Each structure stands twice: as structure tokens, then as C-alpha cells.
Amino acid sequence: QKEVEQDPGPLSVPEGAIVSLNCTYSNSAFQYFMWYRQYSRKGPELLMYTYSSGNKEDGRFTAQVDKSSKYISLFIRDSQPSDSATYLCALMGSGTYKYIFGTGTRLKVLA
């Protein structure tokens, strides 16, 4: 079993839809959680970072962490065609200095 599971998609939604992207993990030692967006042939771009259970909002993006269920989510409101990209979750345990990445979910927002 992989440490981090993420549905690879592709996920296609109409413009304006609410998108829900998810990762599950097995190691309760993970304490830091990030979401990245990666466009084709580019490096990953940091979207959200959190280190506690609960919600964190930034514009159209909301990151949700449920440590008891080992489940993290990224919600995108009012999705735009420019949101079409691969979304990666990344998790780190304290003192390990390395992130474990999900495989990424390909999202396509249709105009």
C-alpha cells in the first residue's frame, strides 16, 4: 500500500463548478500538508500549506485536513479553464525533511 493515495483522474468539470480533490494517507506521523498545481512541462506551484486539522481558505481555494480520518482535500470554487492542471498533494512527517507526494490528479475545466 502506498503511503499516499490520490485518484489520478482525469477529472473533467464545466466552468464554474466546485472541484473536490482528495488524498488519503496511511501514516499518522504526517503533520504537514501541501497542495501543488503543476501545469504541463512546468515545476509544481505551491497553492496551499497547512499543518493542522481543519480548513484553510485562500481565495477560491480551500484546503481541508482531517487527521483522524487521514484524509485531505482541496476545494476549488468557481473553477476556471486556467485551473486545468495536475494537482498534487504532498505530506511531511516531523523531522523527516522530505515530502511524500501523491501521484497527482489531472483536472480539466471545460469552458
Place this chain on the structure above:
Amino acid sequence: KAGVTQTPRYLIKTRGQQVTLSCSPISGHRSVSWYQQTPGQGLQFLFEYFSETQRNKGNFPGRFSGRQFSNSRSEMNVSTLELGDSALYLCASSRTGGAMNTEAFFGQGTRLTVV
């Protein structure tokens, strides 16, 4: 504020050769991590450096090595290249790399093709 700079952006090498990739982190960031990204395996951790010391290493053969200089710039080296080493190599920098201030910012990557 300048981002993470990786050079070169593209490389084509022959099997058996060696290659050195460079990464300049964001000013003030002292932690540099390296990741290999392939379609089949996704992003896999290679190693992390902080203040010229390697603090963690991923499950890669000894052909993969790295170092960090006093100005926090980092290099990674791959010796005796194999076809399977073809990948996008990504460098990420953060202030400390662990605990707080651990958000990591990535460069554009170096795309290595081994033929």
C-alpha cells in the same frame, strides 16, 4: 523576489555518461531538496540539504549524489547514466525544511533525456 533557479533546463546525455544539475534557492532559504519526477512513479524524493549537510536521502542508488555550498546553492550528480534516469529533476527550496517554515517552492526543473 527571484524564485528557484535550475540549470540547465534541458539535457540530453548518452548512457554511461555523468551529469551535474544545479539549483539556486530563493534568497534566505537554506534547505534544498531534490526530486525525480517520471510519469510512472510521480515525484520521488532524492535528498535534502541544509547548511551543507545532507539530512535525509531517498531510496536511490549511490549513482545519485548531491552537495550544497555555503551560499545554499546545490548540485546533484548522476554518474553512469541509465535509460531509466530520464526524468524531470526538480529542486525545491524552503527556509528550514522541517517543522515550521517548511513550505517548499519548486524550480522549473531540468529535463534529462538519456539516449
